[in-house]
Amino acid sequence: EVQLVQSGAEVKKPGESLRISCQGSGYTFSKYYIAWVRQMPGRGLEWVGIIYPDDSTITYSQSFQGQVTISADKSRGTAYLEWSSLKASDTAIYYCAREYCDSISCSSHWLDPWGQGTLVTVSS
Amino acid sequence: QSALTQPASVSGSPGQSITISCTGTSNDIGSYDLVSWYQQHPGKAPKLIIYEVSKRPSGVSNRFSGSKSGNTASLTISGLQAEDEADYYCCSYAGHSPYVFATETKVTVL
Numbered sequence: 283e284v285q286l287v288q289s290g291a292e293v294k295k296p297g298e299s300l301r302i303s304c305q306g307s308g309y310t311f312s313k314y315y316i317a318w319v320r321q322m323p324g325r326g327l328e329w330v331g332i333i334y335p336d337d338s339t340i341t342y343s344q345s346f347q348g349q350v351t352i353s354a355d356k357s358r359g360t361a362y363l364e365w366s367s368l369k370a371s372d373t374a375i376y377y378c379a380r381e382y383c384d385s386i387s388c389s390s391h392w393l394d395p396w397g398q399g400t401l402v403t404v405s406s
Numbered sequence: 407q408s409a410l411t412q413p414a415s416v417s418g419s420p421g422q423s424i425t426i427s428c429t430g431t432s433n434d435i436g437s438y439d440l441v442s443w444y445q446q447h448p449g450k451a452p453k454l455i456i457y458e459v460s461k462r463p464s465g466v467s468n469r470f471s472g473s474k475s476g477n478t479a480s481l482t483i484s485g486l487q488a489e490d491e492a493d494y495y496c497c498s499y500a501g502h503s504p505y506v507f508a509t510e511t512k513v514t515v516l
Contacts (some may be wrong), residue, residue: 328507
């Protein structure tokens, strides 16, 4: 079974750094795109960016470019989302999700399955 | 990049059909057949229910169907059931952005 397991909830202060993780299992991690999606409290979904772990090709949403860093460690089967200096406005649930594969092909245009989400709270 | 537009809420009685519209622009929905729909129950992660405008992932009920016309995509849920009560989001490829989600639609089963 393809599964993504994310790291636990975090409580941080403004200005602190943070890295959250997303570990894939049940498939060859490096060969499938992993995306990150933000959901602010009571709000909708926002696409953050996507990485192809095999060669670390990364695409960021214009809104998140320069605000976060996406990376992956193939040997650990894990993708990461990182902040160097958190802001209160970064408070949200962050989901990772893998590109979806049907019986014919895979495509990073669609995301499934998803991780359980990581709640990041930034407050002084 | 502006979010796509969906109605804030849609409701229906069990057994009825409802349709959720998702309006974009010629820069996203209007230019690409790369529309997907996600269902999210409270406290849970989103789940893909429609991809490439109208295709259903394996295991998703055939009560869910998708379509597109011009800059607007639509999700129809037929034979509404209590378990369909959730938030629904459409998503479209948007070129250099490159993906944009809609604001959610809350579906209520009366």
